[in-house]
Amino acid sequence: MNISDKTRVKWNMKSRWILYLMLVPAFVVTILFSYIPMYGIVIGFQDFNPAFGFIGSPWVGLKWFRFVFNMRDFSSIFWNTFNIAVLKMIGKQVVSLLFALAINEMRIKSMKRSIQTFTYMPHFFSWVVVGGIFIDVLSTDGMINQTLGLFGVAPIFFLGSNTWFQPTMVITEIWKGFGWGSILYLAAISGVNPELYECAYLEGAGRFRRMWYVTLPGIRTTVILLMVLNLSGILDAGFEQILNFYNPSVYATGDIIDTFVYRMGLQQAQYSLATAVSIFKSAIGLVLIVISRRIAYVVADYRIF
Secondary structure, three states: OOHHHHHHHHHHHHHOHHHHHHOHHHHHHHHHHHHHHHHHHHHHHEOOOOOOHHHHOOEOOOHHHHHHHOOOOHHHHHHHHHHHHHHHHHHHHHHHHHHHHHHHHOOOHHHHHHHHHHHHHHHHOOHHHHHHHHHHHOOOOOHHHHHHHOOOOOOOOOOOOOOOHHHHHHHHHHHHHHHHHHHHHHHHHHOOOHHHHHHHHHOOOOHHHHHHHHHHHHOHHHHHHHHHHHHHHOOOOOHHHHHHHOOHHHHHHHOOHHHHHHHHHHHOOOHHHHHHHHHHHHHHHHHHHHHHHHHHHHHHOOOOO
16 A cells, blocks of 8 residues: 555545444444354364364364365365356346346336336345245246247256256346346446437437447446456355255255355264365455455456545
8 A cells, every 4th residue: 555545545534434433333243243253263173073162172284174175076066166156147247237238228217117126126035935936937847847848848857957957046046136236237327428328329329339339338347347346256156045946966066165064064063174165265255355356446446445
């Protein structure tokens, strides 16, 4: 941090001290429930026994990390997590952007608001509710397979096939989140100078040309910034969603790091193993956060303070 950055931070804190004071409750809660519990990572370096606690359990160093990296299934679990997370990230970004562009071109305000409300609603539904709906819809005798049967297509076991499970997770995630994800793009589009559209119209540019040469360049920084910031969550494949959809028959392609930790730690009581895997994921996440924030600063001049 150079001198000008330090001066700017000091000026912000002096001139906006009330706003910083409002952060104190959130800061205290974060310390109590996020940072203090981090002491529990010592479990990953112990043969943890709840009867002995943190202090009494024997230390084993990197034993569990070596065990994890030598596991036959861990590489597939890692790549499952990576593939699902990346496909979700790209899919949601693209569909949200296209939807925002389409909504921006609508001229009937009542229809525009109705469509926006309808597409925002799934974001507020729990995956427990959404999962129950899609499990029925995607079953072998569900609505989707019944519709496919009208065209002579054999029933597809979407949630029990290793071929179809990952695409199903990606598509259902996009369906649930693209409406909510379009809000930032719509806000960015509203900030584009209207005179640019008028000039393009006078030059004979049609609707699609105005979208391509005015709207997209006008929100380019926002698009890049959101893509970069999403890199930090590249190993967050959606624990709640996967947990509600998957089953042992699709572990080969559906088991991700979070569900593996859940099974090992809570169901099989292998606390040290589960903690070691969580530490591994957190370390990668920390590196990605630092890299993404740096790229965001260079590309879009994004900074927290």
